[in-house]
Amino acid sequence: MKHLNQLSNRFRNVDLNLLKVFYAIYCEQNISKAAQMLCVSQPAVSNALKRLREMYDDPLFVRTAEGMMPSPRAQELAQPIQEALRYLEGTLVVEDRFRPETSNRTFTVALTDYGEFYFLPRLVRKLAEQAPGVEVICLPNAGASLAVELRAGTVDLAWDWVRIDDQEYFCEPLFEDDGYCLVRRNHPEIEGELNLEQYLAAEHVALRPTRSHQPRIERALESGDLQRKVVVEVSHLTVLPGVVANTNLIATMPQRLAEFYADVMDLQVLKNPVYDDAVIVYQMWHSHFAEDEGHQWFRRLAKQVVLEDGVPGRREGSAQVSSGSD
Incomplete structure (x- = not known):
């Protein structure tokens, strides 16, 4: 009981929304973009950052030419805060299991124009058959900011020729083309x-x-x-x-x-x-979606669409693939 009282006293005046602000700034490295991510005003984010600095007695984020860069203390805090937010979000889940046939979830994907033109219509057809309430928002490939978008959760799944070489992310070969x-x-x-x-x-x-x-x-x-x-x-x-x-x-x-x-x-x-x-296209997602049942279902469906399309065949009159290399 003494320990519980100590915890109560320690956190009595802590606004847990500050943790969301911390993580938004950490992901975006920009006050304005963090405000957009949280759907709040820029002054509100600036005020929250001031409170965070007082709470941790540290600058946390330093303004540079590249953006709001995290201090060493902020880098230490980032993972535990991310995990805490994920666990808190998990307590709000009403259903124990993801049910595609009744779900109204929205998935945001970043595709190359090739993926959007060729595979997205096939994916949408599958969704209409298996999960009519699920929506898809398709964004252009974010390029250099793709890793940030995936970490922040503003993109659920990405397809790209360039894989993200970081242990925070999962990358699986999706298909290849000559x-x-x-x-x-x-x-x-x-x-x-x-x-x-x-x-x-x-x-x-x-x-x-x-x-x-x-x-x-x-x-x-x-x-x-x-x-x-x-x-x-x-x-x-x-x-x-x-x-x-x-x-x-x-x-x-x-x-x-x-x-x-x-x-x-x-x-x-x-x-x-x-x-x-052949050029390999990868399907990529952030590790915080690894155990998300709905996300698992969606990326399996995306992969199924590709597998059902098969491997392109050789055309008559086309030059044959040689066994040599560049």
Whole structure:
């Protein structure tokens, strides 16, 4: 009883909402973004941070050019506070088990435009059959901030070619695709097959590299000290086929997507002559969702959608995959 009284005295004036503010600032490293995450005003977050600093007798977060960086004390507190919030949230769960057929849960996913265009419709169809009340919010791939979004819980599940190399996160290979090329029918120089000399001599439409991702074809060309003639750059893979259909340009893209557009737009799809190893796409989530039953069900469903789609087949007239490497 004495111990319980001591705990009561120690925490009598502690507002547990302060822990939510702490974790929001830790994840976002920005007062304004933390306020948006918590749906409160910026002054409210600033005031809460002041109280937190008094409570722990530490600056906790220091303003720098990169944002509100956690102090050594804040780094020590982050994991226990995250766990405490998760346990508290667990006490509010009404149902013991997740039931997809009656759930009204919303899952937020960050996909590449490839995943959004090709696999999302298949996933939505599965949800309509198995969990009609479940909603999905699809965000563009967050790139460099993806790990932060997953840790903060603003993104439940992400697909990306670049895996997060951190023990806080789970990454599983989801699918892989070879790199293929799209060329219009009746191209004046290319018909039925494409060799390296033709590839390098032709003009290309290409996916624009970003700060967080360089397309596989660009890395392969660099490693071989090769250079192609890019005359048009676009921001989304799904734009490439339309350009190819109306020009003599070549586009390099994942096989599933290339074969889909080849059928729709009557294009040639040919194995690219630069590299022959497949690109792996990973499904990733933060460890705080590891034991979440609803999250487990959702990521299994996403993986099932991919498995049912199968492995893209080889096309007649396409160049065969060689056994060599770059």
